[in-house]
Structure formats: C-alpha cells, structure tokens
Amino acid sequence: MFLNTLLCFILFFLRQSLAASTTEPNEFTFNGFTGANLTLDGFASITSTGLLMLTNTSKEKVGHAFHPSPLYFKNLTNGTVFSFSTTFVFGIVSEDPVFSSFGLAFVISRTKDFSGATGSQYLGLFNLSNNGNSTNHVFAVELDTILNPEFQDINDNHVGIDINSLRSNWSYTAGYYADETSMYPTNLSLISRKAMQVWVEYDGEEMMLNVTLAPVPMAKPRKPLLSETIDLSSVFLDPMFVGFSSSTGPATAFHCVLGWSFKMNGAAEDLNYSLLPLLPSIKSTAKSKVLEIVLPIASAALVVIMIAMVVYFVRWRNKYAEDLEDWELEYGPHRFSYKDLFKATKGFKDKELLGIGGFGRVYKGVLPSSKLEVAVKKVSHESRQGLREFIAEVVTIGSLRHRNLVQLLGYCRRKGELLLVYDFMSNGSLDKFLYDQSKPTLDWATRFRIIKGVASGLLYLHEDCEQIVIHRDIKASNVLLDNEFNGRLGDFGLAKLYDHGADPQTTNIVGTMGYLAPELARTGKATTITDVFAFGTFMLEVACGRRPVESAGEDESLVLVDLVVKNWRRGTVVAIRDPRLGEEYVAEEMELVLKLGLLCSHPLPMARPSMRQVVQYLQGDATLPELSPTYLSISVVELLHNDGFDDFMSYPSSSTMTAASVVSGGR
Structure with missing residues (x-):
C-alpha cells in the first residue's frame, strides 16, 4: 500500500515537473497568429496578416491546427478533470452567400494525428468506421453549417457538443442571449461572413460545461447558449492536445480563426479585438458596363455614344432576355439570371455539354461571381399550365439538404425554356460506369x-x-x-x-x-x-x-x-x-x-x-x-x-x- 502511494506521488511530481519545464503550456493567448508556433496539417495555414486559415477554396479538404504542447487535464489523486476555459474569434467566409461548406470545431483530443479522418460532414475528425467509438477520446464544440440527417442535426446553423462522435450530445441553433431575462436567444448566421466569438468553460468540480456565442465586438453574454453537466473523466486520457479542425465539401469556404486564448484552472485571458486580423473578402468579378463607357467630351461625340448605347442595349436585352412575372419576385434568391448562366456555360457550347436525356440537355458551367461549378439542365416548358406550381416546387426542393442528394440550387426561365441549376458532380452519372466499357x-x-x-x-x-x-x-x-x-x-x-x-x-x-x-x-x-x-x-x-x-x-x-x-x-x-x-x-x-x-x-x-x-x-x-x-x-x-x-x-x-x-x- 505504501509503495503504491509512493509511486503515485512520484508520477505526480514527474508530470508536474514536465509541465513546469515548458513555457507555460497551460495558458496561452494569440491576438492574431503571426509567429505562432502551432502544429498545422492538411490545408491549414497562417497568412501574412496573422490569420489562421483552416481551409481555403479547395473542395473536399481538411485542415487542423493544434497547440504543439500537450496539456494535463486530470487530477492524479482522484481522476477528476481540472477546470479549463478557452475563447476564440472565428469567421466563415463562403464563396457563395447562400451555399456554404461544412463548419469547424474546437477540439480536445488524445492525438494531433487525424490522417485517417474524413472531410465533408466528418469535419476532419472521424470517418465512417470510427465515428462514435469510445476509444476516440475526442471532445469537440462544433459550429456546423450543414444539416446532416445521419448525425441527427437539428438544422444547418447550430452549435453542438460532441463526444467521440459527430452526432452531438447537445446542440442549439447558433445565437446569443441579449440579457439574462431573455427566454429565447437572438439568432446568428454562422455563414454571415462576420467575426464571432465563442467561450467554452468547464467547471471541474461541478462538471458543468458552458458554451457561449456572440458577435464581435459584443461583450460576453451572461447567459450561455448551452449549459450541460458532463463528466469528461472517461474522455480525457492525459496528455491531451487542444486545437481546431475543419473541412470543406462540394461547396467551399474559408474557415478562419482570428484569435485564441486558453487557460487551465482559471478564466482565459480576454482577446484584444484591435490586434486581430481581418477576415478575407470575397471579390466580385462582375464589372459594371457603365465603367467601360468613356465619358463624352463633346456634344457630337455624346450623340454618337448614346446611339451606340441604345443599339448595344437592345441587342444585349434580346440576347439575355428571360421571362419574369411578378409572382416570381418572392423566389429571388433561387432565381439565376440567364446572363450568368449563359456566361457560365460559355454560351451553352457543345464542348460544355455533359449529356442529353429524355427531358433536356445538361451543360457544365462555372458561375461568374462565385466560381462555383454547376450543372445546368435546359427543359422545355411550352405549356404555361401549372408552371407557377412547378416553380414553387423547384424552390422548395432547392431548400432540401442531404449528403446523398444533388443540391438543386435554383432556376431560370427564358423563351419557352426552363433552366434548372444543380451542383456539379465531377464523376458524372452512375450509368456510365455500369455500361461504358471505357470506364473503370x-x-x-x-x-x-x-x-x-x-x-x-x-x-x-x-x-x-x-x-x-x-x-x-x-x-x-x-x-x-x-x-x-x-x-x-x-x-x-x-x-x-x-x-x-x-x-x-x-x-x-x-x-x-x-x-x-x-x-x-x-x-x-x-x-x-x-x-x-x-x-x-x-x-x-x-x-x-x-x-x-x-x-x-x-x-x-x-x-x-x-x-x-x-x-x-x-x-x-x-x-x-x-x-x-x-x-x-x-x-x-x-x-x-x-x-x-x-x-x-x-x-x-x-x-x-x-x-x-x-x-x-x-x-x-x-x-x-x-x-x-x-x-x-x-x-x-x-x-x-x-x-x-x-x-x-x-x-x-x-x-x-x-x-x-x-x-x-x-x-
């Protein structure tokens, strides 16, 4: 009995000595990440402005960033987990303001090596075979922007507490309580392209976990968004690593962390907003035709230019003319302009043709503003009967989200044609691989x-x-x-x-x-x-x-x-x-x-x-x-x-x- 007690004391002393030999690994603050010593893998990088960018515009990719030093979370004498606190400022900047990629997560893990993990809905943490395994020893707070029914997600804009799985143990729609008396939180859009701050605080004695979210530069709300009792003693196996993980899917987004503070057994230091880097901006490639017209310097030249403008406008209108009725105005976000689709498909050229079916021709395109790859299907709609109901159903279907459905992004109408816009699938249709002998x-x-x-x-x-x-x-x-x-x-x-x-x-x-x-x-x-x-x-x-x-x-x-x-x-x-x-x-x-x-x-x-x-x-x-x-x-x-x-x-x-x-x- 005495030897066992002595051995525990020696192990405790050695671990404390190891922790003390590092440069305060139990507490750190990054107001921007310029010169920061982080372990990065995948597509994670630190920009010249000090922005930690977990992903970029590459599709189906992952990115990880971890503090390099291991942390000891458990009390050797009784096996309980120490209190800890962290706060970070993040931003999700999707290429398209309506359609985003998958989100990001703050992670405490037994390992920094996630080479076997899958991207997309697994956020670079797990894969199909190990998702939900108790041997993972992973705790995460996810900021999820896609609804995945297989994980029983509540919606496509939520904060979740995950233990060894992407099926959140607790989750709530992203938002914040304006004051302690508020019954319902004010909603926040995780893909708003704006900076937001998260506080994750764990009380080891009470085993109480609080997760709070707020827009920057708002002070921390007094009432957390999520407050749950969790025993993390079986999840944490010392030492553990803290960091972030993120992934993209068919759509892309910049998943960024601007600042990060962490402390064991105490409140994490406040971040200095004035020192934080800016989020990346999405620049539109569309150019105004007005800027391409030289201002007239003489009355004669003005007349010539105006005549030319009228002729040009008439031709332009005829080229890109499309059908638009008053009742369609409510479907604005789901309606594409014919001009954009014409440019995306290079004028519906045969070289962009993906296939011909019984109900229309399908073309590959790249949207000029977002650079999103799409498939555009042209369907005849010579009969106006039931068209309004059909468009309403197209818009409704466009709101559906599932990893095994091709996303219907929207539509356009022009001169007896209905154009349906879908996500582009790089490997084409399944029948080609079943019947085309040239395919593998x-x-x-x-x-x-x-x-x-x-x-x-x-x-x-x-x-x-x-x-x-x-x-x-x-x-x-x-x-x-x-x-x-x-x-x-x-x-x-x-x-x-x-x-x-x-x-x-x-x-x-x-x-x-x-x-x-x-x-x-x-x-x-x-x-x-x-x-x-x-x-x-x-x-x-x-x-x-x-x-x-x-x-x-x-x-x-x-x-x-x-x-x-x-x-x-x-x-x-x-x-x-x-x-x-x-x-x-x-x-x-x-x-x-x-x-x-x-x-x-x-x-x-x-x-x-x-x-x-x-x-x-x-x-x-x-x-x-x-x-x-x-x-x-x-x-x-x-x-x-x-x-x-x-x-x-x-x-x-x-x-x-x-x-x-x-x-x-x-x-």
Whole structure:
C-alpha cells in the first residue's frame, strides 16, 4: 500500500515537473497568429496578416491546427478533470452567400494525428468506421453549417457538443442571449461572413460545461447558449492536445480563426479585438458596363455614344432576355439570371455539354461571381399550365439538404425554356460506369455504398422533409457521383410534393420504362411506394450491371427481374451479378441486394417495404423477412388480372410477377 502511494506521488511530481519545464503550456493567448508556433496539417495555414486559415477554396479538404504542447487535464489523486476555459474569434467566409461548406470545431483530443479522418460532414475528425467509438477520446464544440440527417442535426446553423462522435450530445441553433431575462436567444448566421466569438468553460468540480456565442465586438453574454453537466473523466486520457479542425465539401469556404486564448484552472485571458486580423473578402468579378463607357467630351461625340448605347442595349436585352412575372419576385434568391448562366456555360457550347436525356440537355458551367461549378439542365416548358406550381416546387426542393442528394440550387426561365441549376458532380452519372466499357469497373464495396447512400437520400425525401417529396425518376443515369464516388440522387425535374397525411393527386404518368410501378398506369398516382418500386429495379441494375429491359432480338426483350427470378429459383441468385465483378464481392451483401430488389419491385404495392425498412435492411439493423414460395398465390395473380394490372405490367408475363414475389423461393 505504501509503495503504491509512493509511486503515485512520484508520477505526480514527474508530470508536474514536465509541465513546469515548458513555457507555460497551460495558458496561452494569440491576438492574431503571426509567429505562432502551432502544429498545422492538411490545408491549414497562417497568412501574412496573422490569420489562421483552416481551409481555403479547395473542395473536399481538411485542415487542423493544434497547440504543439500537450496539456494535463486530470487530477492524479482522484481522476477528476481540472477546470479549463478557452475563447476564440472565428469567421466563415463562403464563396457563395447562400451555399456554404461544412463548419469547424474546437477540439480536445488524445492525438494531433487525424490522417485517417474524413472531410465533408466528418469535419476532419472521424470517418465512417470510427465515428462514435469510445476509444476516440475526442471532445469537440462544433459550429456546423450543414444539416446532416445521419448525425441527427437539428438544422444547418447550430452549435453542438460532441463526444467521440459527430452526432452531438447537445446542440442549439447558433445565437446569443441579449440579457439574462431573455427566454429565447437572438439568432446568428454562422455563414454571415462576420467575426464571432465563442467561450467554452468547464467547471471541474461541478462538471458543468458552458458554451457561449456572440458577435464581435459584443461583450460576453451572461447567459450561455448551452449549459450541460458532463463528466469528461472517461474522455480525457492525459496528455491531451487542444486545437481546431475543419473541412470543406462540394461547396467551399474559408474557415478562419482570428484569435485564441486558453487557460487551465482559471478564466482565459480576454482577446484584444484591435490586434486581430481581418477576415478575407470575397471579390466580385462582375464589372459594371457603365465603367467601360468613356465619358463624352463633346456634344457630337455624346450623340454618337448614346446611339451606340441604345443599339448595344437592345441587342444585349434580346440576347439575355428571360421571362419574369411578378409572382416570381418572392423566389429571388433561387432565381439565376440567364446572363450568368449563359456566361457560365460559355454560351451553352457543345464542348460544355455533359449529356442529353429524355427531358433536356445538361451543360457544365462555372458561375461568374462565385466560381462555383454547376450543372445546368435546359427543359422545355411550352405549356404555361401549372408552371407557377412547378416553380414553387423547384424552390422548395432547392431548400432540401442531404449528403446523398444533388443540391438543386435554383432556376431560370427564358423563351419557352426552363433552366434548372444543380451542383456539379465531377464523376458524372452512375450509368456510365455500369455500361461504358471505357470506364473503370466499380468494385462491389463502392456499389454497395452507392445503393445505401441513395436509399438514405430517398428516406430523407419520403419521411424527414417538411413535405413528402416523390422523385418519380429513380434510375442509374440520375444517380451522380462526387469525387469520392459517393452516390447522390439528382434530377428533381419530375419530382412532386405533398403534405404528410395528404392523398397524392392523379398526375400524368412520367418516368422511364422499366422503372415504372405497374399501378401507375391504373391510378396515375405517384407515391412513396412507386418510388420504392423504381429503387428496387435500380438495386438490381447496379448489382447485375444490366439495364431493366434489354433487346433480345426482333420483337423480343429481356427483363432483368425475370433473369434474377430464374437464378433465384435455381438457388444461384448471385450468378446473375455483373460479370465484371468476378469473385471480388461479398456474397451476403450481393444476395441481400438482389433479394431486397425483388421485394421492392413487387407488383403488389402493399407488399413493398417502406424506405425506412429498406435502409434498416441495408444497414443490417433489421433482418429481411423470408417469404414462402406461396407468398404470391394463384388467387393473388387472378386478383391482379381482375384489377387490370396485366394490361399495364412492365413485365412480359404473369409468371414473372409470381416469381418476382417469391423472394425466398428456390433456396
């Protein structure tokens, strides 16, 4: 007993001596970072003005900045965590004032090495496999500007307290309390391009954590934005490192720290605002035409110039003329000018053409003001009927945020054309990698990740949005791949919205043959279940590398569902997989995808699962039910015939319908 006590005393003395040998590592203040000794990695840098810039305008990148000296947070005698306090001034300057990248986080971590972390929504701290692991030993206060449903984010502008995971234990919309009597905080926009200050204070005895936010140069509010009781003793393993982490996604932003102060067992020193560097400014590249006109110096020259101006203006107006009605004024932030889109696509030149679909041509463009890469789709809208409702739905869809959806940024109207503007996906559409032999073969892990990603995006559209969104055109050519080959569902030109609990209205039948649910021809109602049908066909398409319907000669067609069913009945269902995969696949996952694809494409709507069930099956959170060979009996087939389904089925025979439902038959 005496030896153990003596050993603890010696360790405590050695650790205190080590801490004392450094230059006061337990307390530091940076009013700007000129000459600061910080450990930087990724895209983090210190500018000539002393600004700590965690990220720049590079996409899908990370940046870290840590104080180089380790800190000891725990009391050796009882294992409790010491009190600590920190404050920092930060700013997020996005290239586009409406669309931002991911945010930044103050971090206390067991290590400074985050080389295995992922950017985007993981903020450069974790990755898909270790997010949520108790062995991470990471505490963070996140300033998050993107809503990620997989982390159960409350919105796209919040402050969160994270422990070993990006799923915040506590979070609140960014803001501050003007005084202690205020019931609700005043909101702050994290992407306002303005400097803001954060205070993070932990009382070790009370185990109370306070997080406070305020605009600069406002004094610290008396009432914190977040105040929670947290025992950090299991999170902190001495020594620990303190610093910042940030990341960008498809959109970019400067994530900056202007000043930083930290102190152990005391209040962090106040920052001197007059010494802090300025945030970077976003310069517009648009030039006023007025400045390009030389002022007249004589009356004769003035007349000539005015005539020239009139001619030029008429031609300019005709070149960039667009349709604009009074009711569209409320959609200003979501409406792009035709002039900007014309310049972005270099006049819609063929060399900028990305592809041609059944509903329009798609061009690559770079917006002149923000330099944001976009895809512009030109769709004909010669009929004015329902246009106003359609535009309202486009704007509503543009407000949706999910990592597996291609962001619909807005629209423009001109001379019988509707132009839809989307985020640009660098790797193009999924169908090119399935059918173009010149493209590299996608391995099974990538395909399975794409299927799960699209399923997650559809679940968000069906259940997690304010209104239900029916996509109506799910297929491989409408699934786009970002630079990391993550699948994102795009092309919302045919999407329909309706309120939760409401009955969807009958509409024109739109979509792509092979993906259309059989009941659409009879009812004309697109629902979440008709989307599930199309998603089932999509799963089979990705697993097998074959189109839903293929020509097999004169007046004959091969239906993919038929082929999967035949192999399933023989007990060799995985044999129908894409031959380019060879033996490099996970048999259990392949069988799950094929089996679930058949269930989703069941001809009876009530037999199909919801997207929430589909996601649970794919994630392994629920077991796919085993269906008996008699699940779809002869009487059910007759019922389909009596209801008129056989007249509209996309399958060539009723025997296909019977077999397609026998998911576990033949095993």
